[in-house]
């Protein structure tokens with residue numbers, strides 16, 4: 197039987213970012229500015245339609261000079277779009293393209309709620325301008341579920357308690373609190389991670405939950421803390437792990453990528469079906485499965501041919517073997533697909549596998 201086309205397509209449009217955030221790999225990386233050829237992408241997507249397109253995960257997608265054209269291509273493909281952006285490059289043409297597309301979810305990366313905290317972390321950005329950009333995006337994507345990705349780290353811990361009220365007042369549906377993971381050995385990255393300070397993280401997240409529940413806020417919050425058994429017991433009726441909400445409404449979240457890629461699959465012994473249901477197209481045109489295994493390039497063959505190639509089948513034959521090295525060292529599984537259930541009491545939750553193995 198022919199393998200169905202990928203249900204989830206991650207697209208990383210460009211290898212750059214206009215910011216240099218304190219905790220981010222971008223700050224220590226050599227950026228090539230390499231970008232997806234949008235015409236080639238459209239040709240390669242022949243036969244792929246109606247799936248989920250996650251635009252931007254590791255770099256800033258709106259830095260691609262033809263970002264509006266990319267969104268128009270995805271609209272023609274009837275893609276359900278999930279966009280992650282720092283909101284600082286929300287220009288009129290991009291907003292217009294987003295208005296004409298099926299944007300299902302908008303993630304705005306925004307740490308802290310005060311200029312001093314925000315600008316100390318999001319180096320190169322102005323708080324006021326980023327907020328203006330966020331408001332323009334919220335307006336352009338008003339049919340989407342809109343969430344703010346808030347990195348919980350040493351510099352931003354104190355602002356977490358005010359985040360729900362701040363974003364509720366601006367029409368955002370949820371705040372996702374993501375604990376910073378050390379992805380390099382740079383002193384900034386080391387000083388910001390909260391390994392050993394789990395009690396402070398728990399206390400801050402409990403304050404967020406109390407604020408949402410007691411004040412009946414029309415906004416949800418997510419954190420691995422909200423999946424812990426003591427929390428579910430104490431706040432029964434207000435949680436759908438890893439989400440906390442009040443009873444006054446607000447849009448509930450759906451992370452299609454997590455739901456689809458962790459759904460059971462007959463050939464997978466673990467709760468991950470990523471190589472059977474999802475692929476990523478990098479700025480170079482490389483097509484990868486499991487976030488890092490290259491199976492081809494859209495400059496050489498159409499996506500669906502690559503997806504069903506011997507190289508792809510070989511990965512699918514390898515991953516179901518118990519204890520295989522690919523799964524054992526998979527940060528994509530731990531920090532992306534299963535981020536909601538990561539155990540914050542475990543020190544390894546704060547360091548990427550690549551950094552741990554290089555120590």
Ligand code: SF4
Pocket residue numbers: 213214215216217220221222223254255256282305318
């Ligand atoms: S905006 Fe995002 S990709 Fe860019 S440096 Fe900050 S965290 Fe990294």
Ligand code: SF4
Pocket residue numbers: 468469470471485486487515522523524526528529
């Ligand atoms: S390598 Fe990662 S993404 Fe691939 S099957 Fe294993 S856990 Fe899933």
